[in-house]
Amino acid sequence: MSARGLLERYASGDDPCEEVERALAAVEEWEPRLNAFAHVARDSALAQAEESRRRWRDDTARPLEGVPVAIKDLIDVAGQPTGWGTKVEPPRPARADAPLVARLRAAGAVLIGKTNCLEYAYGVAHLEIGQTNNPHDPSRTAGGSSGGSAAAVGAGIVPLAVGTDTGGSIRIPAAHCGIVGLKPSYGLVPLEGVFPLSWTLDHAGPLAGDVADAALMLGVLAGQAMAASAPRAPRIGVLRAHWPAAAENRATAAAMDAALYRLGAAELVEVTIPELGGANAALLDLLLPEASVIHRDLHARNPGGYAPGTRSQIEAGFDLPATRYVDAMREAARVRAAVEAAFPRVDLLLSPAVPFPAPHEDPEIGDAGDSEMLASGFANLTGHPALTLPCGAVDGLPVGLQLAGPLGRDAALLAAAQVVERMLGRASDTVGTTD
The missing domain is CATH 3.90.1300.10 (Amidase signature (AS) domain)
Known part of the structure; x- marks a missing residue:
């Protein structure tokens, strides 16, 4: 319900x-x-x-x-x-x-x-x-x-x-x-x-x-209304660079292609944003040192209380050079501008939400190949709103697609996402509001 x-x-x-x-x-x-x-x-x-x-x-x-x-x-x-x-x-x-x-x-x-x-x-x-x-x-x-x-x-x-x-x-x-x-x-x-x-x-x-x-x-x-009108058939920028490349993930790529076929009433445009290639590396160069500063006192008090993997990530952040952190901040601004520049041409940017269905265990954080955050990381780096919604299945496990929208236009993203949701066969009412 x-x-x-x-x-x-x-x-x-x-x-x-x-x-x-x-x-x-x-x-x-x-x-x-x-x-x-x-x-x-x-x-x-x-x-x-x-x-x-x-x-x-x-x-x-x-x-x-x-x-x-x-x-x-x-x-x-x-x-x-x-x-x-x-x-x-x-x-x-x-x-x-x-x-x-x-x-x-x-x-x-x-x-x-x-x-x-x-x-x-x-x-x-x-x-x-x-x-x-x-x-x-x-x-x-x-x-x-x-x-x-x-x-x-x-x-x-x-x-x-x-x-x-x-x-x-x-x-x-x-x-x-x-x-x-x-x-x-x-x-x-x-x-x-x-x-x-x-x-x-x-x-x-x-x-x-x-x-x-x-x-x-x-x-x-x-604390604000999320009502907006949506284009009947949104212009969707397809980020093919986020399609999984590994042979073992071909079924996910095929599920995404099938979802695009069901979005045939929308205007689909292939979009290339070269700056996205370095987004996840920059994200990690921000994440590691900031997390280590946040955990500095806890780590000093009880390092053995952490899971080994968490502890090693915190300790790695202590050693990351300040120059890499500053470079990552500058890279974030560059990627943000590049992503925002795509939106006069399209209403949404579409990627696979994750390049594979649910594994048996959570994978390690990484930025190479078909990493778990292959498509998701850039929106944290840039601050753009992004959502995932179901679009199919692989071996009975759900597959989702990600839709990202312009900065600060969350209501417009949600309204357009409802149109996409209906095209994919999931019933939905109009975007709700709140007092």
Whole structure:
């Protein structure tokens, strides 16, 4: 059930308490197979559902009144433990809501719990916590680092969840779990109360079953309406440089080609942006030192608490020369300008979301060949809004495509993405709004 569908049912007299009970029962049904939840806030969720029941009866319902929502375990929710996916320090109850959580709470969302993530969102699952598994095949990963949020939506436990994204960490797990994941424009969603990985690259955004639900949630997270008219047939720039090249990934490339065939009513234009070739290397030259500064005190206090892979990445960042960091900042500006220059010609830039279906384990962070963030990294480097939506399957596992839009034009991206979604055969209503 979509968030919009739930709101329609509530308006017709259905009880939010029953839906929240269903969501909590679904957590018990799926866990521990998915390993998606770090904490379930049963009592507070039921209390929030009672308030939503009263508000629907009193005709004072808010934009997400009674909709169950899950929150990534890097983000503070008042009274709930934040665990960060680590053993460096024990989970600590948050004193206050992060602003984005406060906006969800004020909109009537029912916060059912915290979702597992890769350790500090840094690409590695801590062995004592484990990776989140994929609802389409629990022997495979849900992706990261927002895998718990993606799995919770993909399994139908909740219609909406919040993730964070520094190099694809919303979009990659969304693609693996067959749902929609949106990384908004840089700075659109506030990040106070969200444990950082990189101040320059971090974003927070929604994971949802379809584009309209993602738009509805983003409107709440951003505190502004996300309504826009969309071109009937958007002009789509196809970034062939992001098509997987390795022989073992030919099936993903074929699924993308089949999706393009179904987009025949749109204007498809081959677009080449040479500057994208160095985007992921620049991203890593920003990510490593910034993450190491963020973790400097924690690493000094308890280096053995980290997973070995996370610890090695933090220590590598200490040794990266300042000249490479400055060069990467300059490269980010160059890539941003080059990407933005493409948009007078096209409305969207299209890539495969991930060059392969969900693997059994999360791969290491890298920037060579068919790396996991082959197509996703540039939008973090430049700050452009980008989303992934399902477009097919390989051996029963979802494949997603990525659509990127102009800087600050998130509503226009979402509106155009709904047109693409309909062309691909996924029903969707008009882009939602929020007060």
